[in-house]
Amino acid sequence: xxxDQAAIAANRFGLxxxxxELKAIAxxxxxxxxxxxxxxxxxxxxxxxxxxxxxxxxxxxxxxxxLGIVGKQGGDLAKLYQNGGKDMTGAAVAPAMGASGGxxxxxxxxxxxxxxxxxxxxxxARFTTATTSERPFFERLSRFWSNHFTISAAKPEIISFAxxxxxxxxxxxxxxxxxxxxxxxxxxxxMLMYLDNYTSIGPDSPLAHHPEYLPAFLRERMKxxxxxxxxxxMELHTLGVRSGYTQTDVTTLAKxxxxxxxxxxxxxxxxxxxxxxxDFAHQPGPxxxxxxxxxxxxxxxxxxxxxxxxxxxxxxxxxATKLARHFIADDPPQAAVDRIAAAYSASDGxxxxxxxxxxxxxxxxxxxxxxxxxxxxxxxxxxxxxxGPPVKGIQLVALLDRMGQRPFWPPGPxxxxxxxxxxxxxxxxxxxxxxxxxxxxxxxxANINPATIAEAALGPELSPATAASIHAAExxxxxxxxxxxxxxxxRR
Amino acid sequence: MLDRRQxxxxxxxxxxxxxxxxxxxxxxxxxxxxxxxxxxGAMDGLSAAPPYGDPDYQSAxxxxxxxxxxxxxxxxxxxxxxxxNPALPKLHxxxxxxxxxxxxxxxxxYRDRSHFDGQNLLENGSTQPYGLTDGWLNRAxxxxxxxxxxxxxxxxxxxxxxxxxMLRGPSPVTxxxxxxxxxxxxxxxxxVERLYSQTDPKLLEALAGAAQANQxxxxxxxAAGGDAFVTLMTAAAKFLSAPDGPCVAxxxxxxxxxxxxQTGPYxxxxxxxxxxxxxxxxxxxxxxxxxxxxxxxxxTEFGRTVAMNGTAGSDxxxxxxxxxxxxxxxxxxxxxxxPGLRAANLYAGRDxxxxxxxxxxxxxxxxxHMAVDPGHIDTVVFPQSAxxxxxxxxxxxx
Numbered sequence: 001x002x003x004d005q006a007a008i009a010a011n012r013f014g015l016x017x018x019x020x021e022l023k024a025i026a027x028x029x030x031x032x033x034x035x036x037x038x039x040x041x042x043x044x045x046x047x048x049x050x051x052x053x054x055x056x057x058x059x060x061x062x063x064x065x066x067l068g069i070v071g072k073q074g075g076d077l078a079k080l081y082q083n084g085g086k087d088m089t090g091a092a093v094a095p096a097m098g099a100s101g102g103x104x105x106x107x108x109x110x111x112x113x114x115x116x117x118x119x120x121x122x123x124x125a126r127f128t129t130a131t132t133s134e135r136p137f138f139e140r141l142s143r144f145w146s147n148h149f150t151i152s153a154a155k156p157e158i159i160s161f162a163x164x165x166x167x168x169x170x171x172x173x174x175x176x177x178x179x180x181x182x183x184x185x186x187x188x189x190x191m192l193m194y195l196d197n198y199t200s201i202g203p204d205s206p207l208a209h210h211p212e213y214l215p216a217f218l219r220e221r222m223k224x225x226x227x228x229x230x231x232x233x234m235e236l237h238t239l240g241v242r243s244g245y246t247q248t249d250v251t252t253l254a255k256x257x258x259x260x261x262x263x264x265x266x267x268x269x270x271x272x273x274x275x276x277x278x279d280f281a282h283q284p285g286p287x288x289x290x291x292x293x294x295x296x297x298x299x300x301x302x303x304x305x306x307x308x309x310x311x312x313x314x315x316x317x318x319x320a321t322k323l324a325r326h327f328i329a330d331d332p333p334q335a336a337v338d339r340i341a342a343a344y345s346a347s348d349g350x351x352x353x354x355x356x357x358x359x360x361x362x363x364x365x366x367x368x369x370x371x372x373x374x375x376x377x378x379x380x381x382x383x384x385x386x387x388g389p390p391v392k393g394i395q396l397v398a399l400l401d402r403m404g405q406r407p408f409w410p411p412g413p414x415x416x417x418x419x420x421x422x423x424x425x426x427x428x429x430x431x432x433x434x435x436x437x438x439x440x441x442x443x444x445x446a447n448i449n450p451a452t453i454a455e456a457a458l459g460p461e462l463s464p465a466t467a468a469s470i471h472a473a474e475x476x477x478x479x480x481x482x483x484x485x486x487x488x489x490x491r492r
Numbered sequence: 493m494l495d496r497r498q499x500x501x502x503x504x505x506x507x508x509x510x511x512x513x514x515x516x517x518x519x520x521x522x523x524x525x526x527x528x529x530x531x532x533g534a535m536d537g538l539s540a541a542p543p544y545g546d547p548d549y550q551s552a553x554x555x556x557x558x559x560x561x562x563x564x565x566x567x568x569x570x571x572x573x574x575x576x577n578p579a580l581p582k583l584h585x586x587x588x589x590x591x592x593x594x595x596x597x598x599x600x601x602y603r604d605r606s607h608f609d610g611q612n613l614l615e616n617g618s619t620q621p622y623g624l625t626d627g628w629l630n631r632a633x634x635x636x637x638x639x640x641x642x643x644x645x646x647x648x649x650x651x652x653x654x655x656x657x658m659l660r661g662p663s664p665v666t667x668x669x670x671x672x673x674x675x676x677x678x679x680x681x682x683x684v685e686r687l688y689s690q691t692d693p694k695l696l697e698a699l700a701g702a703a704q705a706n707q708x709x710x711x712x713x714x715a716a717g718g719d720a721f722v723t724l725m726t727a728a729a730k731f732l733s734a735p736d737g738p739c740v741a742x743x744x745x746x747x748x749x750x751x752x753x754q755t756g757p758y759x760x761x762x763x764x765x766x767x768x769x770x771x772x773x774x775x776x777x778x779x780x781x782x783x784x785x786x787x788x789x790x791x792t793e794f795g796r797t798v799a800m801n802g803t804a805g806s807d808x809x810x811x812x813x814x815x816x817x818x819x820x821x822x823x824x825x826x827x828x829x830x831p832g833l834r835a836a837n838l839y840a841g842r843d844x845x846x847x848x849x850x851x852x853x854x855x856x857x858x859x860x861h862m863a864v865d866p867g868h869i870d871t872v873v874f875p876q877s878a879x880x881x882x883x884x885x886x887x888x889x890x
Contacts, residue, residue, distance in 0.1 A: 224802030
């Protein structure tokens with residue numbers, strides 16, 4: 001029995017202990033973690049209920065059609081994707097989307113009205129999955145990889161994809177192979193649109209020479225290369241920045257993945273696969289990337305290049321450093337990084353073997369609890385510790401937003417910060433105090449004992465100072481709030 | 493017509509330069525205010541401040557070039573060579589009032605094309621991404637003259653939930669953003685303070701800063717909604733104009749990474765510029781009489797490709813534009829050692845070539861506006877920056 005190790009397993013590797021969980025896993029905390037490293041047999045119900053990819057792909061065009069600004073022809077749909085609707089956001093009113101008989105809505109009001117419910121449902125689905133999960137280590141890994149392959153609703157046309165990207169791309173491969181997750185990401189319409197690749201065409205492709213194949217309005221917008229996705233694949237998803245690749249490599253990879261595009265929402269085949277490789281938009285000829293030549297082979301050229309990037313030693317180091325930073329310390333111990341990288345390389349990028357290497361790192365069990373939870377993980381752990389006061393819908397969105405982490409809305413493709421300096425600003429810490437005292441006041445009616453809650457959540461990790469502070473509180477609600485904002489509970 | 497190596501300045505300002513000293517004012521003012529706006533994502537400087545007088549501008553930027561002054565949606569002219577994007581009418585008026593300097597072809601020392609490395613370097617103030625772990629603006633605050641810091645608990649404020657790198661460091665700083673939840677009661681906060689003081693100095697420091705900021709912001713409320721940047725700039729004015737308020741503020745603006753959809757009358761770049769324009773105006777108005785002691789610097793991590801990319805946008809580039817304005821700025825001019833837009837003159841064959849260093853502006857603002865000791869600037873704030881000589885004469889003498 002080790003309650004110490006159980007607390008580390010539940011908090012550092014998991015999403016916080018639910019009442020009774022520490023005692024249940026204390027017999028074999030490491031075994032409990034490793035047993036979670038199996039592929040999902042079925043999706044959590046809330047995630048399974050989210051829209052299919054093909055349906056999500058149709059939402060943005062449907063909204064624009066509803067505005068009455070565009071017609072329903074296929075060409076117009078493509079135009080919508082091109083513009084992301086941005087050409088139209090200056091329009092004063094959206095008469096077709098207003099309540100019948102009511103005043104017309106502004107474009108922004110219409111956007112919120114149309115996308116808000118699905119967005120909030122997606123946020124809630126992910127949150128509920130985390131607060132109720134029996135496999136919190138699997139969830140942490142899912143969240144880690146989702147952040148690694150960030151798409152952000154900060155780009156308006158992405159909003160319907162953001163809640164389903166984790167389900168479509170990440171979860172199937174959390175205990176699979178990195179190369180498969182990378183490929184799934186690069187083929188997903190959310191990523192192809194977020195980082196612009198779906199309209200990038202080879203400068204010497206047949207399409208570049210025959211713009212008349214395109215409707216007139218697309219000619220200006222599909223003229224040549226866009227290197228955004230190629231750069232972030234190398235900088236963020238695989239090799240890591242400053243790992244030796246050049247601007248020429250970026251441009252070359254951009255050429256290699258020209259033609260990696262998507263079907264229009266009404267054109268997708270019955271399989272529901274939205275990825276569409278368009279050979280006549282692909283840059284012809286062999287390409288030399290990082291010193292290796294990839295023969296002209298259509299879509300296979302890109303698949304081969306991505307596979308090599310996934311297995312590159314720099315990728316192993318980059319991923320191992322990020323994983324060790326996520327689970328162990330902001331400044332990760334080199335021995336742990338080396339061990340995780342070695343496990344990744346030795347297993348040809350098997351993510352189960354890689355995750356096992358984190359659990360097997362002694363540093364993870366001895367480092368002081370210095371990692372500050374992100375706002376999202378913080379709120380999840382509160383709900384788990386209290387065994388479920390419901391936080392739902394728009395209230396959930398607003399709480400996370402105020403703490404600096406609007407769901408599915410990271411500022412850029414590098415995702416959310418994974419070091420405490422990204423979250424420990426005066427204002428962010430203050431917002432956690434507001435959250436804790438508000439939630440605790442609402443929860444105190446349940447006649448709780450905050451000392452019991454603290455003991456169940458942290459076990460022996462609860463510090464004497466925090467225990468004393470809870471004990472001296474003027475009311476159960478204040479005691480609970482003090483526990484929730486204590487360093488012991490905010491860190492792991 | 494523009495020539496390479498031609499310095500462009502309004503005639504009046506150029507004349508005023510002659511007699512200026514090149515070192516800090518002997519008797520420093522202590523009530524100066526500096527606002528740094530970080531435009532994250534790489535602002536397209538050639539659209540923000542179009543060099544419309546360059547004969548190659550229209551052809552080099554086919555698809556992206558802003559129409560000539562006088563045409564529909566045309567450039568707002570600043571003399572015969574440069575102008576402002578039509579989404580910046582209030583900045584244009586500030587230029588006419590002699591309060592705005594536009595810098596063109598300017599960049600940080602960073603020469604690669606990663607946003608995150610580029611921002612990190614610009615914020616940490618060294619010549620390498622991750623070269624220092626705290627920010628130049630915070631380190632500058634340790635070199636303020638004594639009278640400037642007297643009576644102030646916080647010397648800087650970030651209008652952001654988390655502390656941006658530029659303001660992290662040894663000097664006391666805080667952060668603030670609008671709130672929607674009821675604040676916790678004072679007794680609770682006192683107890684939390686006591687708990688943090690026993691076990692967690694970092695959380696304690698953050699909490700102390702928050703308590704201070706909230707006191708100053710009383711009555712500001714949580715103005716939520718669309719124009720987030722304007723809300724932040726309005727709040728910045730309130731903090732900075734308080735007699736014992738911070739001397740510097742950092743405000744962030746995001747969404748400048750326009751790889752696509754940069755064309756059309758309501759494209760995202762125009763919207764960003766319009767919000768920047770309104771936000772700066774809100775600050776100017778909010779500062780009241782203090783505006784005459786205020787300087788605002790808006791800058792970005794790098795620029796964008798000269799040519800339009802394949803998707804009606806632009807990719808990561810090198811040099812961009814920057815804005816310096818305020819009542820304390822000797823403005824009404826454009827400063828550019830213009831490299832030209834011909835293919836042979838481009839950096840790496842694709843980007844506007846940098847001919848000025850953003851540190852020249854930042855160093856001038858610290859030395860001549862904030863009266864930070866020049867030795868401190870060269871050693872602590874911007875180490876290895878001897879090659880970046882501060883511009884002279886950017887600020888009014890009082």
